[in-house]
Amino acid sequence: MSDQENIRILLVDDEETLLEFLSKRLLKQGYTVKAAFSGEAAINVAKEEPFDVAVVDLKMPGMDGVETQEKLKEIQPLLQCIVLTGHGSIQSALESGQQEAFQYLLKPVDYDQLVAAIKDAYKKKMELQSTKFREEVEKIQASGLGAHGIRKAIGKLQKIYGIE
Amino acid sequence: MESNSSLSADLKKVARELQSHKIELHQTRAYLQCILQNSTELIFATDAEGVLVSFSKGGVKVLGYSLEEVFGRPISDLAEDPESFASVIAGCQQEGCAVALDVAFRHKGGEAVYCNVSLMDLTNREGQRVGSVGICQDITRQKKLQEDLIQVDRLAEIGRIAAGVAHEINNPVAVINEASGWAAEVIADAKGLSPDDREELEGVVTKIKAQTLRCRNITHKLLGFVRDSDLAKKEFDLHETLKETVDLLKSEVKYTSIEIDMNFVEGPLPVVSDARLLEQVFVNIVANAIHAVVAKGGENGRIEIRTLKRDSQIEVSIEDNGGGIPEEHQDKVFELFYTTKPPGKGTGLGLPICQNIVRNLGGELSFETTVGVGTTFTVQIPAQ
Numbered sequence: 001m002s003d004q005e006n007i008r009i010l011l012v013d014d015e016e017t018l019l020e021f022l023s024k025r026l027l028k029q030g031y032t033v034k035a036a037f038s039g040e041a042a043i044n045v046a047k048e049e050p051f052d053v054a055v056v057d058l059k060m061p062g063m064d065g066v067e068t069q070e071k072l073k074e075i076q077p078l079l080q081c082i083v084l085t086g087h088g089s090i091q092s093a094l095e096s097g098q099q100e101a102f103q104y105l106l107k108p109v110d111y112d113q114l115v116a117a118i119k120d121a122y123k124k125k126m127e128l129q130s131t132k133f134r135e136e137v138e139k140i141q142a143s144g145l146g147a148h149g150i151r152k153a154i155g156k157l158q159k160i161y162g163i164e
Numbered sequence: 165m166e167s168n169s170s171l172s173a174d175l176k177k178v179a180r181e182l183q184s185h186k187i188e189l190h191q192t193r194a195y196l197q198c199i200l201q202n203s204t205e206l207i208f209a210t211d212a213e214g215v216l217v218s219f220s221k222g223g224v225k226v227l228g229y230s231l232e233e234v235f236g237r238p239i240s241d242l243a244e245d246p247e248s249f250a251s252v253i254a255g256c257q258q259e260g261c262a263v264a265l266d267v268a269f270r271h272k273g274g275e276a277v278y279c280n281v282s283l284m285d286l287t288n289r290e291g292q293r294v295g296s297v298g299i300c301q302d303i304t305r306q307k308k309l310q311e312d313l314i315q316v317d318r319l320a321e322i323g324r325i326a327a328g329v330a331h332e333i334n335n336p337v338a339v340i341n342e343a344s345g346w347a348a349e350v351i352a353d354a355k356g357l358s359p360d361d362r363e364e365l366e367g368v369v370t371k372i373k374a375q376t377l378r379c380r381n382i383t384h385k386l387l388g389f390v391r392d393s394d395l396a397k398k399e400f401d402l403h404e405t406l407k408e409t410v411d412l413l414k415s416e417v418k419y420t421s422i423e424i425d426m427n428f429v430e431g432p433l434p435v436v437s438d439a440r441l442l443e444q445v446f447v448n449i450v451a452n453a454i455h456a457v458v459a460k461g462g463e464n465g466r467i468e469i470r471t472l473k474r475d476s477q478i479e480v481s482i483e484d485n486g487g488g489i490p491e492e493h494q495d496k497v498f499e500l501f502y503t504t505k506p507p508g509k510g511t512g513l514g515l516p517i518c519q520n521i522v523r524n525l526g527g528e529l530s531f532e533t534t535v536g537v538g539t540t541f542t543v544q545i546p547a548q
Contacts (some may be wrong), residue, residue: 015335021342028349108338108380111345 007122008032008050008162012042012068013057013084022055025111031118039071046075053121055114057107058085066107069101070162076162077130082122084109132160206279209286212293214238216255226279228272239298242277244268256296266303279306319349326351330383335375337379344372356533359383385517400439400516401432406469409446416454420466429471436548437525445518447531449482449541452514455505456486456539473547480543488535497531 009031011019019035026033034049036042040056040063054072058065059096069081080102105114140153178390200207200218206226209218216239220233227242235244243249249267257261262283267275279300286295297465348369351362410424417424450467457465472479489497493504515529522529527545 013337018335018342021346024346025342025349089190106380106384107334108341108376111200111342 006052007030007118008052009034009118010042010045010051010054010079012037012039012060012065012070014038014060017039026115028086029115039065040130043071045074046079048105051068051079051117052162053102054079055118056081056083058083066087069096078125078132078160080125082114082117082121091164093163129160133157136160165245191479205302207297208239208300209295209297210239210253214240214250214480217295226300227269231261233272244270252281253283253296257293260285266307269300271481274305276340277302278307279460280305326386330386333379334383337376337383337486340372341380344369344376348373350401376492390486396440397439397453398439399434399436401433402480403428403433404441404473405439406446406471409443410449410469412443412447413450413454416451420458420465421463422454422457422467425466425468427468427470429473433471433473433478434547435545436543438521439519440543441525442543443544446480446520447483448514448518449543453482453484453539453541456488458486460485460487466493476547478545479546480545481540482542483538483540485538488531488537488539489531490535493535496527 001064008027011022011026011033013019014037015076018039023033023035030069033043036045039056039060042056043063051140054069056065056069062070063071065083065085069083072079072081083101083104084107085104103117103118103126134151135157138156140150143149169412192312200220203220203222204225205220206218206223207218208216208223210216216237220235221231223234224230229242238246240246240250240253249264252262252267253266264281264283267279267281271277279302281298281300282294283298285293286297288294289420327406348366351357351365351369354362357365387534396480406426406428410426413424453467459468468481468483470479470481470483472481498516519529522543522545525545527542527543529541531539531541533539
């Protein structure tokens, strides 16, 4: 379960009971899970902690899934979002203008399907992260920084991995 | 002599006047005749007792009868409800005229014809009533259109409500789904359970999961029905789509003696339409055909899929030799939520959705059925 332990998941849904059972199952499988019951709460959590994958409900009172996802991405650009929708049509979800999501799943979602989507999203995040890391390292090498610059650069690299 | 000549002058004058009256009369008669012959409305005249003495050409169109067939019959005989129509005529006698809206008549062929009727008394020179004249305007078509519109409106409303309900229900169903999933894991890890209890509980959880899937299936289908999805039209070979449909359903006929024949026009059949949606339609209809044949016993079951190209129209017929659709179900086939299958087997959404799809593609879905012989569903769509 070593790869799963490393996936940090943020669940966002106003349906508290749903998140209760979903987090229990994901935690049991060894994922790191945080639950937020509104878009606003999710933003606050994301400001404090880095995540790899967010699972966001499309329809929530207050900040809806589209906006939540956009804001989360502003805070953590590499974060991959899976959007859950009760709409019969994924198409209609796509039309609402959030091409940013990694994947859309229909509610009620099949658990295995969700886990598979989370793993795929994580893989994509890892790829993006490595690319970004390599770019930054190349930048550092090219610029030939002094001690102060290296310290700053390492801070930046840590930020990419979400381990500051 | 003088009186003689003035007399002859008078006579000439009278003759001239008579001639001009004659011309006028002739013109008036021609004018009236023209109206009676050309009007699409039924114009009739009765004597004082309400017995028909005149019946215009329009009457043939409206009610199917000619003057000869109805001459001498009371006009109220032609109405669906002779008594209430007789009372309309009686009202006319008192007031001199009467208007009755939406009066049902019976066409010679047996079907009901709805008319707006206006009646007027016919009087002689002494002012005595000698009969009445009536004009019947056929409003059957308007009435039908209006009913259709109301029906369409109602359906759309039901659709919106259903979509709302489906959407709301998805949330609790999702919770049940996750709760049962968690319960399954707790049971799997539980230490103190006897094997019997464990088996029992696992069975229960599996059932809960299966039932949530059933709910999910219904709500998703419903939401799919209501949304006006954009059609993804492109050119493809309809024969390929049909072959894929049959392939998809192979497992359904695997252990039966049902034969599926494909009788296609030669070569590929290119159409510009939405392949995915059409496949959904064909899968639905062929699956229904299979069920019909199986329900009949499945012996010598045969399903024939035919294609036909007619000018710019493509026709796909799916014929089965199942039990046919009983008469009392025939007009409900495309009704939302109508199903003859046992609970859990049918949602009553399949064919209404198919009809919706075919219409959205600019076509028409129809069927012919004979009880005990079988049913043929026909999908007609434009080739382009």
